[in-house]
Amino acid sequence: MAERPLDLHGRPLGVLRLSLTARCNLACPYCCPDVEDAPDLLTLPERLALVETTVGLGVHTLRLTGGEPLLHRQLEALIAALQPLRRRDPNDPRGVLREIALTSNGVLLSAERARQLKAAGLDRITLSLDGTDGASVARMAGLGGAAAGGAVLEKVLAAIRHAREAGFDPARGALKLNAVITRTGNADQLLPLAALARQQGLELRLIEFMDVGNRNGWAPEQVLPAAEMVAGIGAAWPLEPVGRAPHGTAGRWRYQDGGGLLAVVASITAPFCGDCNRLRITADGVAYSCLFAATGTDLKPWLRPRPESARLQEALESLWRARRDRWSEERQEAADQRPAPAEMAYLGG
Numbered sequence: 001m002a003e004r005p006l007d008l009h010g011r012p013l014g015v016l017r018l019s020l021t022a023r024c025n026l027a028c029p030y031c032c033p034d035v036e037d038a039p040d041l042l043t044l045p046e047r048l049a050l051v052e053t054t055v056g057l058g059v060h061t062l063r064l065t066g067g068e069p070l071l072h073r074q075l076e077a078l079i080a081a082l083q084p085l086r087r088r089d090p091n092d093p094r095g096v097l098r099e100i101a102l103t104s105n106g107v108l109l110s111a112e113r114a115r116q117l118k119a120a121g122l123d124r125i126t127l128s129l130d131g132t133d134g135a136s137v138a139r140m141a142g143l144g145g146a147a148a149g150g151a152v153l154e155k156v157l158a159a160i161r162h163a164r165e166a167g168f169d170p171a172r173g174a175l176k177l178n179a180v181i182t183r184t185g186n187a188d189q190l191l192p193l194a195a196l197a198r199q200q201g202l203e204l205r206l207i208e209f210m211d212v213g214n215r216n217g218w219a220p221e222q223v224l225p226a227a228e229m230v231a232g233i234g235a236a237w238p239l240e241p242v243g244r245a246p247h248g249t250a251g252r253w254r255y256q257d258g259g260g261l262l263a264v265v266a267s268i269t270a271p272f273c274g275d276c277n278r279l280r281i282t283a284d285g286v287a288y289s290c291l292f293a294a295t296g297t298d299l300k301p302w303l304r305p306r307p308e309s310a311r312l313q314e315a316l317e318s319l320w321r322a323r324r325d326r327w328s329e330e331r332q333e334a335a336d337q338r339p340a341p342a343e344m345a346y347l348g349g
């Protein structure tokens with residue numbers, strides 16, 4: 001591989017999170033997605049060029065996200081078109097894409113769609129679910145009432161089945177569950193969610209409510225610290241620490257009774273900027289080098305009228321080399337000077 005750029009804190013690039021749309025079929029109040037797509041969404045060839053270029057700069061894992069990525073009609077076509085990057089020789093100087101993952105709310109994950117995603121070459125799926133009863137799901141997904149929440153819950157439970165049957169094996173980490181926990185929204189769902197995940201053999205990833213965007217009314221009192229989540233679940237099923245993988249987002253715990261793994265993403269109370277290797281690109285081609293950054297770099301000038309790989313590589317490389325973000329760690333230091341960050345649905349989590 002060509003020399004991998006390091007940012008100003010010596011961090012390499014490793015993961016690309018590509019948002020395919022900022023729209024969603026749910027309206028989780030902690031996220032608040034767009035109702036309409038941006039006018040000039042990237043095309044499939046433009047997205048391919050971006051992935052290929054970032055792979056040349058060190059990206060080994062691609063996460064497709066949104067908004068809701070299953071709303072994107074070309075999702076399977078994009079995954080299929082990326083496969084040549086997977087099949088490269090491990091020593092190919094142009095880099096190799098090792099993994100393609102998807103984060104989805106699961107509502108549109110039919111049995112057929114799960115099979116199509118698998119056939120296209122998707123490796124892993126993380127499904128999001130914030131409660132185990134209709135009222136909780138409705139509250140956290142911005143739905144009208146318990147009946148609507150119950151219907152979404154049924155769809156997500158079916159999506160878990162469909163993904164598993166299509167070959168996304170939770171025992172190999174290919175199927176996981178995400179849940180955002182807020183203090184007054186769904187803290188009472190911690191144990192039911194953990195029980196569901198244990199029973200289904202899924203790793204549950206509990207996410208602290210983050211101050212991303214301007215729309216979600218974030219307040220520190222609403223954050224349930226990861227340590228409290230772990231203590232609550234550990235009191236029911238004792239846990240032992242596994243630690244956080246290098247460049248990972250989640251601290252992991254193992255159930256002592258053999259019930260699998262639990263993970264917590266403590267972006268607010270225990271930030272992990274020190275080895276962050278993630279670049280985010282919005283559905284309309286704006287690159288953000290931090291989830292909490294206020295401004296990004298519009299890459300369309302290097303993609304249109306057609307992608308020019310050498311110039312695109314130069315632009316992305318200089319963006320990464322100039323990266324100094326450690327917003328989550330600086331949160332406490334400079335809360336009052338911090339510019340408003342971009343919306344979660346643009347950056348995809």
Ligand code: SAM
Pocket residue numbers: 024030031065066067068069103104105126127128178179180207208209210211212216344345348349
């Ligand atoms: N729609 C898909 C989903 O919900 O999985 C993918 C996009 S969503 C933005 C990606 C992840 O970000 C989800 O697991 C979601 O729960 C999480 N998320 C959204 N807003 C958040 C916030 N303010 N704080 C913490 N996590 C958030």
Ligand code: SF4
Pocket residue numbers: 023024025026027028031032033066067068105128141345
């Ligand atoms: Fe949609 Fe995911 Fe945002 Fe919820 S978190 S509104 S499911 S994009």
